[in-house]
Amino acid sequence: MDRSSQISAIALLGLLSACGGEEGYTLQQVMYQVEYEEQAIEAALETGDLATVASSATAMGRWCADPSFAAEVQTRSFTGDADQFLALRADFLGRIDRLASAASSGDAALTMQGYAALRMACEVCHARFRPEL
Numbered sequence: 314m315d316r317s318s319q320i321s322a323i324a325l326l327g328l329l330s331a332c333g334g335e336e337g338y339t340l341q342q343v344m345y346q347v348e349y350e351e352q353a354i355e356a357a358l359e360t361g362d363l364a365t366v367a368s369s370a371t372a373m374g375r376w377c378a379d380p381s382f383a384a385e386v387q388t389r390s391f392t393g394d395a396d397q398f399l400a401l402r403a404d405f406l407g408r409i410d411r412l413a414s415a416a417s418s419g420d421a422a423l424t425m426q427g428y429a430a431l432r433m434a435c436e437v438c439h440a441r442f443r444p445e446l
C-alpha cells in the first residue's frame with residue numbers, strides 16, 4: 314500500500330468508528346484525518362476545485378474541534394508547554410476556518426493564501442511539539 318492509500322484506509326477506519334459512536338480519539342488518529350483532508354485540499358487546488366477545498370477544510374475543522382486534540386496536554390506523554398500547544402491549536406482552527414470561507418467564496422487567490430497559512434501552522438506546531446516529523 315502506498316502512503317496515501319494507507320492514509321485513506323486509516324481515514325475509513327476512523328469514519329467507521331465515528332459511525333459506531335466510539336469516542337476518545339488519540340491525537341494521532343486526529344492527525345491522520347487532518348493529513349487525509351490536507352492531501353484532498355492539495356489535489357483539489359491543483360485542479361481549481363474550490364468546492365472540494367471548502368468541504369475538506371470544513372471536515373478538517375470538525376476533526377480539530379474534537380476534544381481529543383485539546384486533551385493531548387493531559388496525556389502522560391505530553392511534556393511540552395500546554396498553553397503554547399493550546400494557543401497553536403486555536404490559531405490552527407482559525408486558519409482552517411479562513412481557508413474554508415475563502416474557498417466557499419470562490420476567491421482563488423485568497424484560497425491559495427489561506428492554504429499557505431494553514432501549512433505554516435502544521436509546520437510551526439510540529440517543529441515545537443513533534444520535531445521528528
Ligand code: HEC
Pocket residue numbers: 340341344345347348351398401402405431432434435436438439442443446
Ligand atoms: C497544534 C499542534 C499541531 C498542528 C497545528 C498540527 N499538528 Fe500534526 N501533529 C501534532 C502532534 C503533537 C503530533 C504527534 C501526535 C502523536 O503521535 O501522538 C502530530 C502528528 C502528525 C502526523 C503524524 C501521525 C503519525 O504519528 O504518524 C501527521 C501526518 C500530521 N501531524 C499532520 C498534520 C498536518 C497535515 C497539519 C496541518 C494541516 C498538522 N498536522 C497540524 C501537532 C499538530
